[in-house]
Amino acid sequence: MSEAELETKEEEEKCQTGIEEMDIQMNGGIPVGSTVLVVGSSGSGKTTLCMQYLVNGAKLGERGVFFTITEPLFKLTKNLEGFDFYDRKLIETGMVNLIDLRIISERLGLDAEKYSVEDASALLDVLKDIAEELDVKRLVIDSITALCYRLQTREMIRDFIFKLGTSLAAMSCTTFLTSEVPPRTFKYSQYEIEEFISDGIIFLGDVERKGDLIRTLQLVKMRGTAHSRAKFAMNISTERGIELMPLLKS
Amino acid sequence: MLDGLKERIYKSAQIHQSVGVIVPVSNYSDLYETIMMQMLGSKQDLWMYVSITKTYDTITRSYKEFANKPNIFFIDCISRAAGISQKADNCSFIESPVMLERILMEMMHAFRERKTEGNTYIVLDSLSALMIYNNVETVKEFFQHFVNKTRAENIHCVSVVIEEEMDDHLNKIIFLNEKIIKVKESFI
Numbered sequence: 001m002s003e004a005e006l007e008t009k010e011e012e013e014k015c016q017t018g019i020e021e022m023d024i025q026m027n028g029g030i031p032v033g034s035t036v037l038v039v040g041s042s043g044s045g046k047t048t049l050c051m052q053y054l055v056n057g058a059k060l061g062e063r064g065v066f067f068t069i070t071e072p073l074f075k076l077t078k079n080l081e082g083f084d085f086y087d088r089k090l091i092e093t094g095m096v097n098l099i100d101l102r103i104i105s106e107r108l109g110l111d112a113e114k115y116s117v118e119d120a121s122a123l124l125d126v127l128k129d130i131a132e133e134l135d136v137k138r139l140v141i142d143s144i145t146a147l148c149y150r151l152q153t154r155e156m157i158r159d160f161i162f163k164l165g166t167s168l169a170a171m172s173c174t175t176f177l178t179s180e181v182p183p184r185t186f187k188y189s190q191y192e193i194e195e196f197i198s199d200g201i202i203f204l205g206d207v208e209r210k211g212d213l214i215r216t217l218q219l220v221k222m223r224g225t226a227h228s229r230a231k232f233a234m235n236i237s238t239e240r241g242i243e244l245m246p247l248l249k250s
Numbered sequence: 251m252l253d254g255l256k257e258r259i260y261k262s263a264q265i266h267q268s269v270g271v272i273v274p275v276s277n278y279s280d281l282y283e284t285i286m287m288q289m290l291g292s293k294q295d296l297w298m299y300v301s302i303t304k305t306y307d308t309i310t311r312s313y314k315e316f317a318n319k320p321n322i323f324f325i326d327c328i329s330r331a332a333g334i335s336q337k338a339d340n341c342s343f344i345e346s347p348v349m350l351e352r353i354l355m356e357m358m359h360a361f362r363e364r365k366t367e368g369n370t371y372i373v374l375d376s377l378s379a380l381m382i383y384n385n386v387e388t389v390k391e392f393f394q395h396f397v398n399k400t401r402a403e404n405i406h407c408v409s410v411v412i413e414e415e416m417d418d419h420l421n422k423i424i425f426l427n428e429k430i431i432k433v434k435e436s437f438i
Contacts (some may be wrong), residue, residue: 210389212349233349248351250385
């Protein structure tokens, strides 16, 4: 295979987020089939990033599903309607599917607080079935922290994320899992397992400059592609969604 | 005399990618008027004015014609920090003059959205004002990025410094420009 052919092949195997600077920093995008942890504290922009990722994918013809545990669907939709990148037609045509995981858990008869091994297995099967039936190429779980809270042991957490990631990778589905961490801590997850199973980590933080808080984004890890580890200033606007610019170092 | 200054700055900005203008505080208002006149007189060129000194409202109250000039865009770094809430189609309001990366984002977005057959210019008014709100090292780094980005996009930049506020740091920063114009009382 020639160098040009190799380059084209590599581009085709990348999942573009549609956020220009981010795709540039990952040499074209996220390797298809990856499980990526989107880490951040409250208000850091995790949900917005994940939703923009799904919407951008839908515009490229890639169907996506957003599983929410932390926010009810009506609230999620209401917050998203404020963004220009949000297109109601994508929801109506099924290119972006919003599903409340708590309702699924209820229907499966799962305990709201703690999942047994069988419960976790049943939930995993449902997630896989939905992804397969809808033929999704992009999947978001918001948040994996809330899900892990219900899994009783570290082994169950590791097992769940590993099996989920493996099944979705086999469907060429690229997955974002949001991970909630306390502000200003150098942690990638609550249970300190999620980041080891994931193929990638996108860290959303903030820096203080003269009393003002500036949102930041950093690619900590992304298996399968060369990527920048520089920290970027991140802006979220209703008109343009997420934008990045290298953070001034001084 | 103001016409002479206008021509001098405009010609330098056409030839050189980045021009630094050092102006005495007593002549700052003359320079400001010169730049406004140049922008208003421009038909094909695209202009962006980054203000860290005056609010958009102050500028457009004196120059109402700006409302009908699609080739002119403003970045206002002052209004929101001063608690003034405003919206305008031809202006982007940045939360604070400390958010320097936002200036670069808005600049890049605005120029990419607007195409022109003429030249594109950006005025940074002023580096002295930026120093009030930011650390020296941050301003130095920002200006380096600013000059590099405008150079890469073929945007001609004009940056203003008040002469009385020049110190070693501002001296080093302003000389990152390709061309320096020192405005003297006699010039005006």
